Amino acid sequence: MTSLGEITVTDLNSWQARGLRILCELQEGGLKAGRYPLDWAVNASGALRGQVHRYDPKQTDEDRRAVFDEWVRVLAGTAPREEERWSGGTSLVSLFKVPTASGEVRGSIVVDFDELVEE
Numbered sequence: 365m366t367s368l369g370e371i372t373v374t375d376l377n378s379w380q381a382r383g384l385r386i387l388c389e390l391q392e393g394g395l396k397a398g399r400y401p402l403d404w405a406v407n408a409s410g411a412l413r414g415q416v417h418r419y420d421p422k423q424t425d426e427d428r429r430a431v432f433d434e435w436v437r438v439l440a441g442t443a444p445r446e447e448e449r450w451s452g453g454t455s456l457v458s459l460f461k462v463p464t465a466s467g468e469v470r471g472s473i474v475v476d477f478d479e480l481v482e483e
Contacts, residue, residue, distance in 0.1 A: 376408045378466075383410030386462050386469045390414075390439075399438070400431040402473070412471030425477050432456060432475040441473055453478040 383406045390412075394401060402414035416431045436444065441458035449455055455476045462469045 379410035380406060380408055381410075382464060382466060383407075383412055383469050386464065387412055393438075399434060402431075402435060410469055412469060414471065414473045416473070416475035428475050428477075429456075432458075432473060435473045436460075439471075439473065449476060
C-alpha cells in the first residue's frame with residue numbers, strides 16, 4: 365500500500381491560503397454583482413463555508429432562501445439538502461467545488477430556518 369505521507373503544517377497553510385484566495389475572488393465577484401454577502405469561514409484544509417445571515421429583521425425566510433439560491437447558482441452547487449437542526453428548525457446545505465491550478469477548493473453554502481412557533 366502506498367502512503368501519501370503525513371500532512372504537514374506547510375500543507376495546511378497552503379490549503380488554507382488557496383481557500384482564502386478563492387474566497388477573495390468570490391467576495392469581489394459578489395461585490396461587483398451586488399450580491400448579498402455571506403458570513404464566510406475557512407478551515408485549515410481550505411474548505412469554505414458560506415452562511416446566509418439575517419442582518420435585517422425585516423428580511424423574510426423567502427428573502428434568505430433567494431440569497432441562498434443565488435449563491436448556489438453562482439457556485440454551481442449541488443441540489444440543496446434539508447437537515448434538521450438539533451436546536452429546532454431546518455438548514456439547507458449545498459456543496460460546491462472550485463477548481464484551481466493547485467487542486468480544488470471545496471465548500472458549502474448554508475441557510476438556517478427557525479422552527480415556527482405558534483402564538
